[in-house]
Amino acid sequence: MTVVKADGPVYLDALGPNGPYRTRVPSSVTDVSGTEVARLSLVPPVYVDRALAVLRKAEAVPTAGMDTLLEAAAEEFATGTIGGLGVREYEHLVSRTSGSPLTVVRTATRDTARFVSLARASADRGRPRGAARDSGDPALGSGHAVWARRGEVFAVNASGNHPGVHRLWLEALTLGYRVAVRPSRREPFTPHRLVGALHRAGVREDQLVLLPTDRQAAGALIRGADRAVVYGGDDLVARYAHDARVLPQGPGRTKILVTADTEWREYLDTIVDSVADEGGTACVNATAVLVEGDPAPLAEAVADRLSRLPGLPPQDTRAVLPVCPLDRARALDSYLQKVAAGTRAWLGGDGIVDDLGDGSAVLRPAVHQVDHAGAPQLRAELPFPCVWIAPWNRSDGIAPLRETLVLSFLSRDHALLDTLLAEPTIANVYAGDRPTHWMAPGVPHDSYLSDFLMRSKAVVGFE
Template identity: 70%
Template sequence: MAFALTPEVVYVDALGPRGAYRTRLLSPVTDVSGAEVARLSLVPPVYVSRALAALRAAAPRPPADLVPVLAAAGSAFASDSIGGLSVREYEQLVSRTSGTPISVVRRATGDTARFITRAHSSAQRGRPRGTGLDLADPAVQQGGALWTRQGDVFAVNASGNHPGVHRIWLEALALGYRVAVRPSRREPFTPHRIVQALRQSGMPDDHVMLLPSDHRGADTLVRGADKAVVYGGDDVVAAYANNPRVLPQGPGRSKILITADTDWREHLDVIVGSIADEAGTACVNATGVLIEGDPAPLAEAIAARLSVMPSLPPQDEHAVLPVCSLDRARALSSFLKETARGARSWLGGNGIADDLVGGSAALRPAVHEIGHDDPRLGVELPFPCVWVAPWKRTEGIGPLRGTLVVSALTQDAALLDTLLAEPSIANVYAGNHPTYWMAPGVPHDSYLSDFLMRSKGVIGRL
């Protein structure tokens, strides 16, 4: 069994080319209070290298053959006991270790199951209309384009801030890549459950693996794969910015823009939801709000809404805020105080660490008002934290560059066209749509297939 239960802890084994593997080097996985709840097997770099070799040697399966496997895996992920853990036990572990409210984790379970089930159709949405899938297509044989992989092995160096980070790499599997995932040591349970669900649904062991490791193993994984996605902060983005084999996934810095032709009061639910939904921990949560006009009334209204959010342990059914260790919460609070120096504080100015007793703390929301051209508009923190700033048309879209999602509350069609044309803005939502909106088949940060696939000209029977 990949999971082994004792009265005290859960053992989380690596999932390699020959099944589950428990190492001598076990890394403790603790909950937000510091209590050990699991032990994660860490594989050495030599094991990672051998696993990558097995992935590379495995014969690819036609993507269409994976459709029933993915459908069965999605169903299993959402409802079955996997590796000795029921779905409710899995959700409790995720909530306790990541500090994500249990209600958010439960929604993520259903969403992740849908993404697993639809991974093949989602991946196909990114295929150029002029391409064929295989050489049996007569249009390809007579002279056309074939959509092909740019490699065989895809690596994922994952984060643990939210279960949803594991939805996107499933498209690589659906495109015929063999995939190796290095889970976060903070929350390894979601990728472990996904890989287990895939394997018990018919995916061969040498097609998808879970390879927990230290930083040396992570370097081996990324270097040894044909393509890789790496999650992290600005330092990670900078480190891989010039590596064409690596897709870095950094802070989202998602924003809302409100122009003078729109009454923000009619959209306050969407604005507040964009900031605080999913406990404010996702890259699609809004961290900046720009408004054409006086930002103070809007900042005050946002603060009033966020101030009533309760501080509760993450397993509480009514929890809505993220929780972490008290030491980390205090460090984040100190960082925010220093960063916000000189800004007008509407909420969180006296600190955001709310001691829950027992070594953990809730991260309270923060709302600060800043001025034009303030670089703090790009500061992203792992809780509901927003910077509200004025915007002038003479500024153009400069303050909105480098953004994952812009929700534009405006009637200005020309402005929307400008936002759509800006290369550094990944997604534009026009009207009353929150920044956190996502759906299978809709690109998150472009289609993953834009990074993994290419079109080849082909003619004749090869």
């Protein structure tokens, strides 16, 4: 892996199957103020095609000693100097380019390292109990099932909103896939560091590659892989909805439901944390709260809490809100004002742009109350703490709660809980005092990734 530090920007090379690759005219990576901080080598479609061909011929990472390898990679990622960047330098760059508060990035470093070390065990949690790991299981002699890959090469078209998006593809590597990662041009440092850490720990260059590309080459990457995960908005989800090889990761539209038998004031800390933790940028941050009864008192309380959050540059250790270029902040503010027309603004009605004076701006929180549970605003998801608070009653049913990545359920109604668990479009239900952004190795994010990558194949072995 090569990251060359200079007086100016650092250089981030592509990490191909034959080693680092640097283009003559790399792409500029800028921080939130518009200052160039890195130069990223973008590879053309022909390079992508050749890299995938090499990956397809390579052996899988051996299962023997994999946990030791992963532990070594986790330690490298969390503490090592990789390609000339120490962990503090890496975290500073991620904070300045993504606009995520530095404390969020530092927490993500520790959490990602934990997910790396437990990736094999986490992937195995998704294996059906009736399926053996491989053909060496003696139970296969009398007829059994074995867990088998649906392909050989897995591609990742990553987003740059949070470092944690790179925890998912680790499981594919432990399941025997060879993996090609396309980093976000907004924040390429995390995948560059993670791939480098895995290489240093023993994963071969023809088993795992980092392929920065433009959009044209990204299409070649997805077409050339056996399985792929892509991140984006509703347009992207619709584009790949009927492609069985592609797992689209779209908006989370995470919600909280508070029923009348629950005193929401006891859970106010958790509600606010669900909205604003991680800077409010993750798909697991709550963007809608539905309240059985009058939503105004809860909206007022949430707005009061969020209004106190300071507006600071992302690299300040006291920062808790996201930062972006000033022109993008103004565009987001304009969009919010249009979407929020007709709602009651408890916070953010007079704007969410906090100009830092260096070409960047803090995105301040917004809290709006809507008239009914079917209001279209509940589908609006923005990259900062922005929450829509709506009334809900039993006659609304679960329709307003559908298409939700995480639903926090603050209620004692067990029959309603069972109904929500049975709803196919609600991916996760957290009952009780747990924030919507809670995650742990081995617990599915949007089902187990192995549901998409693996299948159970009937096998009768030698007697």
